Amino acid sequence: MPRAIISPSVLASDFGQLTAECKRMIKGGAEWLHMDVMDGHFVPNITMGAPILSCVSKAVPGIFMDCHMMVAQPEKWVDDIANAGGSLYCFHLEATSDPLSLIDAIHDRKMKAGVAISPDTPSTAITDELGEAADMLLVMTVYPGRGGQKFLERCVPKVSELRTRFPEKDIEVDGGVGPKTIDVCADAGSNVIVAGTAIFNDPKPDKVIAILKETVDK
Ligand code: DX5
Ligand code: ZN
Numbered sequence: 553m554p555r556a557i558i559s560p561s562v563l564a565s566d567f568g569q570l571t572a573e574c575k576r577m578i579k580g581g582a583e584w585l586h587m588d589v590m591d592g593h594f595v596p597n598i599t600m601g602a603p604i605l606s607c608v609s610k611a612v613p614g615i616f617m618d619c620h621m622m623v624a625q626p627e628k629w630v631d632d633i634a635n636a637g638g639s640l641y642c643f644h645l646e647a648t649s650d651p652l653s654l655i656d657a658i659h660d661r662k663m664k665a666g667v668a669i670s671p672d673t674p675s676t677a678i679t680d681e682l683g684e685a686a687d688m689l690l691v692m693t694v695y696p697g698r699g700g701q702k703f704l705e706r707c708v709p710k711v712s713e714l715r716t717r718f719p720e721k722d723i724e725v726d727g728g729v730g731p732k733t734i735d736v737c738a739d740a741g742s743n744v745i746v747a748g749t750a751i752f753n754d755p756k757p758d759k760v761i762a763i764l765k766e767t768v769d770k
Pocket of ligand 1: 564620695698727728746750
């Protein structure tokens with residue numbers, strides 16, 4: 553299984569201090585930063601888009617932006633996110649009818665491609681061909697749309713199923729993940745860990761990052 557990658561969700565940060573918060577997370581041991589892009593269509597909320605990501609990538613050189621695209625037309629934003637410095641473009645399988653072509657378009661723009669599935673989408677919706685084409689698979693452990701929700705343990709078997717079929721892929725979990733819920737995620741085989749409130753609401757985020765990382769790599 554690949555090594556642990558911790559990707560703090562900046563949705564839980566103080567947006568007024570966004571670039572400083574990203575730097576603080578990297579200093580605290582985070583490998584990636586998870587950028588939740590919501591468009592008010594795929595999910596009810598609106599968060600941030602390419603202009604903000606562009607500011608972050610300029611202010612934090614070398615940052616790996618793990619862009620979680622909770623958008624209705626994921627094909628539409630590939631160029632903008634690439635131009636803004638996005639490193640990984642993770643779209644929702646529920647939002648596209650042609651995921652393989654979308655992965656090609658993402659790769660053409662030199663980004664890694666991720667495929668996300670919401671709680672009601674079975675892991676088998678990710679075919680062998682699709683899983684092999686993607687660089688990362690994201691199993692949502694809450695319904696996409698906002699931070700601070702309760703972890704849905706019923707989603708965890710999907711991680712195990714995907715890990716069995718894709719032993720070398722990055723498999724990410726997102727939603728309600730923190731020191732209290734990391735054990736089941738790690739046991740099931742996820743290695744990319746998103747945590748928002750569990751990291752940003754803690755006075756010592758570096759300690760939380762270390763706990764998450766050690767649990768995955770143990
Ligand atoms: C939910 C987002 C998550 C969320 C995670 O729609 O995709 O990334 O911000 O936040 P926590 O860790 O607080 O559940
Ligand atoms: Zn997310």
